[in-house]
Structures are given as C-alpha cells and as structure tokens.
Amino acid sequence: MLLIFIVSFTFSMTQSIDGFVFEHESERKRFGRLIEEFRCPQCVNTNLAGSDAPIAQDLRKTVFSLIQDGKSDQEIRDYLRERYGDFILFKPRFTPGTWALWGTPIVLLLLATWFLMGIREKRNAITLDLNDMQRVKEISGIH
Amino acid sequence: MERRLKTRLLLVTPLIGFGILVFFLGIGFRLGEHNVHPSAMLNDPFPEFSSMSLLDDEPITREDLIGTFRLVNVWASWCTACIEEHDLLLELARSGTISIIGINYRDQAEEAKTWLYERGNPYETVVVDAKGEICVDLGVYGAPESFLVDPEGIIRAKQVGVLTRTAWMEEFQPWLEAQVEQY
Incomplete structure (x- = not known):
C-alpha cells in the first residue's frame, strides 16, 4: 500500500512524457494533445504521439521546445504546417482546396432531409386519399 | 408514367x-x-542554421552555403536507401555539374566519416545535424532527401526519398540549365 502510494506520488511529481519534463500539468496536457493532433510525416496513418520514426521523435522535441518558448497552439500548428504542409494536420484547414471536404457532409445532410420530407409528404397524401375513399364509401353506402 | x-x-x-x-x-x-508529400518549402528561403562541418570541425552557417547553385543532400551512415543514390551524387560531383552539400542527419561523426571514406565523398562540405534540428526546419521527412538551392538561397526543387536518375533528369537538371544561363 505504501509502495503504491510512493510510486503514484513520484509519477505525479515528475510530470514527464517520454523524457520531457514539464513544469506545469497544463503544459504536459497541451503537449499530449498537440502531438496527437499532428500526423507523423513518415508513417502516413500514425500521429506524432504514436510513432517511433526518427522524424516523429524530432518533431515531438520541436513541439516541446515551442511550448517552452511560450508559443500558442496556433503558432505551433503554423510552424509545422509551413515546413511540412497540410499533410501534417489531421484536421485540415478550410481552404479553396478543401471546401468540398468540409461542404459535402452538409450538402448530403440537406439532400437527405429534403428526400425524407418528400417521402413523408407523399405518405400523408396517400393517407388522405384513403380517408377520402372511406368517406366516399360511407356517404355513398357502397361497400 | x-x-x-x-x-x-x-x-x-x-x-x-x-x-x-x-x-x-x-x-x-x-x-x-x-x-x-507536398513541397511545402518550395520557393522558400533555405532556413538559417549554425553548426559544424563534419570533416574539419569548422563552424558553418547558411552564409557559407549561398552564392552558387547547390544540391543539398540529407544523408546518414545508417540510411540504407542513401547507398542507392550515392553513385549519382559521386557522378554529379566529379563531373562538376553542381556543388553538393551534405547534411549528416542524426548520425555518429565517426561512423559518418568511415562511410564517406569507404564509399567516396561527393560532398564539398558536410553539415552536422546530430539532433535533427536543421532537418526539422527544412521540413525533412527522413533520409535521403535532396534540395536544389539557387545562389540567393531559395529552395527550387526537392526530392523526398532517393534521388533517382529520372528525378534528376526531369526535375533538377532542366531547372538548373535554364537558370545557369541567366546568371
């Protein structure tokens, strides 16, 4: 029990990821979030956090030192994008080249809504038709 | 209907x-x-750096690099793909086609020197980048990688991965020939 306490205590004291030591818990969290946001340039479908490629190690170091320099999240994103292009961002920016990417889901949603509303209207129309038929039958007395 | x-x-x-x-x-x-691999750094100035030369331990900066056309080649002794382009680099250097500057990426100095001694040295100067800091500034994906830099220090062409003969002939050489006439 005491051992567990000591171990957990030392862990919370160092606040380090992978050899990087942070002064504040908030910085460590920022670091963890940022390295998950960038794609490892060499390995296509892994982020910086999950890659052991030399370039990913270097970029983690870069992100760490940029945080130490007091750079904002956006400044760090811009720094990496200037050097590695949009490729490095897992969440693409809204540019003339990516409008289709961002716009398609919205357009599809609108189309689906329009389509569903069309079906509902048609169903209502049919129900009305049947009601009318019923009334016609009742009034006319023919079954 | x-x-x-x-x-x-x-x-x-x-x-x-x-x-x-x-x-x-x-x-x-x-x-x-x-x-x-989009060419993010294309037409951008080669980044500032200050490091050491591998072969004579002299300080070297961006200033030493500009003033003439350069082929900047990122390599390492641990990089197996670098062997594939080595013959082409030696050929370009020996024929005097272009001055080649090496960037020794995340390597041990002794191993890098041995590698050059055994395989031949195409580089006019080799810049040490043991921590990979220059390479991050250059937007390098990994070794090998090559950049064509003009006399003003602007990056004009880039090859991620092995510099094949085809890449040299189709992308680097035509640009170089057109520009050399201007200067």
Whole structure:
C-alpha cells in the first residue's frame, strides 16, 4: 500500500512524457494533445504521439521546445504546417482546396432531409386519399 | 408514367453514386506520390542554421552555403536507401555539374566519416545535424532527401526519398540549365 502510494506520488511529481519534463500539468496536457493532433510525416496513418520514426521523435522535441518558448497552439500548428504542409494536420484547414471536404457532409445532410420530407409528404397524401375513399364509401353506402 | 420514371431514377442512383466515387478516386490516383508529400518549402528561403562541418570541425552557417547553385543532400551512415543514390551524387560531383552539400542527419561523426571514406565523398562540405534540428526546419521527412538551392538561397526543387536518375533528369537538371544561363 505504501509502495503504491510512493510510486503514484513520484509519477505525479515528475510530470514527464517520454523524457520531457514539464513544469506545469497544463503544459504536459497541451503537449499530449498537440502531438496527437499532428500526423507523423513518415508513417502516413500514425500521429506524432504514436510513432517511433526518427522524424516523429524530432518533431515531438520541436513541439516541446515551442511550448517552452511560450508559443500558442496556433503558432505551433503554423510552424509545422509551413515546413511540412497540410499533410501534417489531421484536421485540415478550410481552404479553396478543401471546401468540398468540409461542404459535402452538409450538402448530403440537406439532400437527405429534403428526400425524407418528400417521402413523408407523399405518405400523408396517400393517407388522405384513403380517408377520402372511406368517406366516399360511407356517404355513398357502397361497400 | 411519372411514378415509373421515379422508380427508374431511384434504380440508377447507386450507379450515379458509384460514378462520383470513380471520378474522385481517379483524381486522387492521378495526383500520385507528389501530393502525398507536398513541397511545402518550395520557393522558400533555405532556413538559417549554425553548426559544424563534419570533416574539419569548422563552424558553418547558411552564409557559407549561398552564392552558387547547390544540391543539398540529407544523408546518414545508417540510411540504407542513401547507398542507392550515392553513385549519382559521386557522378554529379566529379563531373562538376553542381556543388553538393551534405547534411549528416542524426548520425555518429565517426561512423559518418568511415562511410564517406569507404564509399567516396561527393560532398564539398558536410553539415552536422546530430539532433535533427536543421532537418526539422527544412521540413525533412527522413533520409535521403535532396534540395536544389539557387545562389540567393531559395529552395527550387526537392526530392523526398532517393534521388533517382529520372528525378534528376526531369526535375533538377532542366531547372538548373535554364537558370545557369541567366546568371
């Protein structure tokens, strides 16, 4: 029990990821979030956090030192994008080249809504038709 | 009659969807490798750096690099793909086609020197980048990688991965020839 306490205590004291030591818990969290946001340039479908490629190690170091320099999240994103292009961002920016990417889901949603509303209207129309038929039958007395 | 038309339209919808998919996949495949690694640093100035020369331990900065056309080549002794382009680099250096500057990426100095001694040295100077800091500033993906830098220090062409003969002939050489005439 005491051992567990000591171990957990030392862990919370160092606040380090992978050899990087942070002064504040908030910085460590920022670091963890940022390295998950960038794609490892060499390995296509892994982020910086999950890659052991030399370039990913270097970029983690870069992100760490940029945080130490007091750079904002956006400044760090811009720094990496200037050097590695949009490729490095897992969440693409809204540019003339990516409008289709961002716009398609919205357009599809609108189309689906329009389509569903069309079906509902048609169903209502049919129900009305049947009601009318019923009334016609009742009034006319023919079954 | 109208209903039949609608049913037909509904039947061809998957076909239209498939058509759109093929259209975009077609564009995607045609873009090919080039857009997988976009040339982010193209037409940007070569970044500032200050380091040491591998062979004589002299300080070296960006200033030493500019003033003439350079082929800047990122390599390392641990990099097996670098061996593939080595013959071409030696050829370019020996024929005096272009001055080649090496950037020794995340390497041990002794191993790098041995590598050059055993295989021949195409580099006019080798810049030490043991921590990979210059390479991050250059937007390097990994070794090997090559940049064509003009006398003003602007990056004009870039090859991610092995500098093949084809890449040299098709992208680096035509640009170099056109520019050399101007200077």
